[in-house]
Structures are given as structure tokens and as C-alpha cells.
Amino acid sequence: MKNKLKIGNIELDNPIFLAPMAGVTDHPFRVICRKMGAGVVYTEFVSADGIIRESIKTLNMIKFQEFERPIGVQIFGNSPEIVGKSAKIVCERFQPDILDLNYGCPVPKVVKKGAGSGALKDLCLMDEITSAVIENTPSNIPVTVKMRIGFDSKHLVSTEASTRLEKIGVKAITLHPRTTKQAFTGKADWTYIKEMKEAVNIPIIGNGDITNTDDAMRMFDETGCDAVMIARGCLGNPWIFKALQNRLNGIQENIVTVKDRIEMCKYHLELLRKNKNVNLALNLTKKHFSWYLKGFNHAVSWRTKFLRAQTHNEIDLIMNDFNAFAQEELN
Numbered sequence: 087m088k089n090k091l092k093i094g095n096i097e098l099d100n101p102i103f104l105a106p107m108a109g110v111t112d113h114p115f116r117v118i119c120r121k122m123g124a125g126v127v128y129t130e131f132v133s134a135d136g137i138i139r140e141s142i143k144t145l146n147m148i149k150f151q152e153f154e155r156p157i158g159v160q161i162f163g164n165s166p167e168i169v170g171k172s173a174k175i176v177c178e179r180f181q182p183d184i185l186d187l188n189y190g191c192p193v194p195k196v197v198k199k200g201a202g203s204g205a206l207k208d209l210c211l212m213d214e215i216t217s218a219v220i221e222n223t224p225s226n227i228p229v230t231v232k233m234r235i236g237f238d239s240k241h242l243v244s245t246e247a248s249t250r251l252e253k254i255g256v257k258a259i260t261l262h263p264r265t266t267k268q269a270f271t272g273k274a275d276w277t278y279i280k281e282m283k284e285a286v287n288i289p290i291i292g293n294g295d296i297t298n299t300d301d302a303m304r305m306f307d308e309t310g311c312d313a314v315m316i317a318r319g320c321l322g323n324p325w326i327f328k329a330l331q332n333r334l335n336g337i338q339e340n341i342v343t344v345k346d347r348i349e350m351c352k353y354h355l356e357l358l359r360k361n362k363n364v365n366l367a368l369n370l371t372k373k374h375f376s377w378y379l380k381g382f383n384h385a386v387s388w389r390t391k392f393l394r395a396q397t398h399n400e401i402d403l404i405m406n407d408f409n410a411f412a413q414e415e416l417n
């Protein structure tokens with residue numbers, strides 16, 4: 087295992103981070119990923135405007151339990167004043183371990199206003215937003231940034247931005263090395279993670295296209311990054327955190343069985359039912375089950391059955407059948 091990583095004064099158990107994902111990294115999923123060994127988890131990105139309006143929906147996205155720590159709350163916005171104020175509110179009300187600024191979101195509605203990766207077009211605005219946030223955040227909560235490499239392939243700014251952000255007082259940067267224009271197409275170009283790592287002295291967290299432990303080990307090797315962050319690679323596969331921890335400790339990875347998948351589905355369902363309203367719990371159950379139920383005989387047919395369910399009662403009935411199926415598979 088590498089030396090224990092520190093972000094600001096926060097010491098982390100391991101250098102394997104769950105990425106912020108809108109519509110995914112809610113309380114139930116974060117709990118699961120922490121249990122499975124993620125060293126840090128993040129909220130979904132939260133709008134600074136929503137925070138200062140004290141929108142209940144927005145504030146609910148930030149609520150977390152002690153068990154989830156260390157947790158980063160990620161905020162986004164385009165106005166230094168509003169993002170700064172929102173940082174103050176988040177820190178006072180929730181005391182997260184990390185406050186993260188989103189300069190990576192490629193969604194046109196967000197970018198058009200200069201928020202998310204829109205800030206990559208104007209590094210002076212990025213400086214101003216970041217400074218405002220640092221001024222409004224108590225010194226025991228490190229401010230970090232998550233960004234892309236630039237708006238398009240002609241304007242690659244991540245290395246320059248990293249040196250500016252370090253000077254302003256940012257305590258770590260996550261780089262997803264694609265441009266805004268690329269969104270999720272093409273390949274993440276990890277050479278920019280290496281370049282950033284060599285340009286600054288704060289921890290650099292590499293992100294992009296880690297789908298298994300081999301990818302993660304390769305990212306550590308090729309870039310020298312201090313930590314890795316996983317997004318799509320843990321959808322339906324939260325076991326990846328434990329597997330990678332084991333790899334880093336020289337222990338062999340466990341194989342994920344159908345039984346493990348069923349148990350995870352049941353646990354996730356229980357958390358969703360406790361934390362969400364009936365309809366949302368049903369929709370999220372179907373979304374996550376369609377990710378969990380892959381890679382075994384008849385997986386497609388089980389996925390389809392769950393996806394067609396209209397009620398929680400139907401989910402329970404299918405789950406009973408699925409249990410029986412798994413018992414037969416094991417015998």
C-alpha cells in the first residue's frame with residue numbers, strides 16, 4: 087500500500103475515491119461504496135444557487151451520515167459571490183471533510199452560463215470563484231477542484247490552471263483528462279494527469295476510464311498520481327474498491343458471485359426504501375439492478391424482469407424467484 091494520503095489535514099484510509107455522479111452518488115450508494123472500501127466518497131454536484139436559496143431538494147442532496155466520512159461535497163456555479171456564500175453555508179451546516187469545486191461538468195445548460203467546465207474558458211473567472219470559496223471556507227476544510235483538460239482540443243489549460251489553483255490555496259485536484267467538447271467520447275488522455283502531477287506539489291487524483299483494477303494500477307504507474315477516482319467503473323460493481331485495495335496490499339482479488347450480486351441488490355433496495363419516496367425508490371432500484379445484474383447466466387432475463395416491475399410488491403416477488411434461481415445455480 088502507498089503511504090497514507092493527506093488532503094489538507096485530512097488523512098485518508100486509502101487512495102481510491104468514489105467519483106461524484108449526478109443521479110447516482112446519493113446517500114445509499116455512498117454508504118455502499120464506503121462499506122466496499124472507497125477511501126473518499128462525494129455527493130452529486132450541487133448548485134450554489136440552490137444552496138443560497140436554501141432549496142430543500144438541494145440541501146437534501148448534501149445531507150450525509152457520520153459513517154460516510156470522509157466525504158466531499160461538490161458545488162458548482164458561475165458567480166464568485168454566490169459560490170463563495172454557498173461554500174460558507176455548506177461548511178457551517180454540514181461540516182464536510184472536503185469541499186470540492188466542479189470545473190468539469192460538460193452539460194451545455196451548465197457550461198453556457200460559465201459554470202462547470204465553462205470556467206475552463208476563462209481561468210480568471212476560475213481564479214475568482216476559487217478564491218471566493220477559499221475565503222469563505224474554514225481552514226480545517228480543504229477546498230479541492232475537479233476539472234477537465236480544457237474546453238476543446240485547441241484550448242488545453244489543465245496544467246496552467248493547476249499551478250494557478252495551487253497558488254490560490256487549492257489542496258488537491260482531480261483531473262478527468264477529456265475536453266468539454268469530448269464529453270464522454272474518445273479516450274481519457276492520462277498523459278495530462280502525469281503533466282499536472284509534475285507541475286504542482288498538491289495531491290493529484292487521476293480519473294477517467296478505470297474499469298478494473300488493472301486500469302487503476304496502470305494509472306498509478308503511468309501518471310504517478312496520488313489517488314485514483316472511479317465513476318462508471320463502479321456502477322453495478324462497488325466491489326471494485328475492495329478489489330483495488332487488495333491489489334494495492336498484494337492480496338488476491340475476490341471473485342464476485344451471483345450470491346454477492348443478490349445480497350447487494352437486497353441491501354441497496356433496503357437503503358433506497360428507507361431513504362427515498364416510493365416512486366423514486368422503484369426507479370433507482372431498477373437503474374441499479376440493471377447494472378448489478380450482469381455477467382452471469384440468464385442475467386439479461388433477470389434484468390428484464392426487474393425492469394418491467396411496476397410496483398415494489400412485484401420487485402419482492404421477482405426477488406424471491408431470483409433467490410431460488412441463485413440457490414439452484416450454487417447447488
Ligand SMILES: Cc1cc2nc3c(=O)[nH]c(=O)nc-3n(C[C@H](O)[C@H](O)[C@H](O)COP(=O)(O)O)c2cc1C
Nearest residue numbers: 105106107108130131262294295296316317318319
Ligand atoms: C452518471 C454520471 C454523472 C456524473 N456526475 C458528475 C458530477 O455530478 N460531478 C462531477 O464532477 N462529475 C460527474 N461525472 C463525471 C465523473 O465523475 C467522472 O469524471 C467521469 O465519469 C470519468 O470517470 P470514469 O471514466 O471513471 O467514468 C458524472 C459521470 C456520470 C457517468
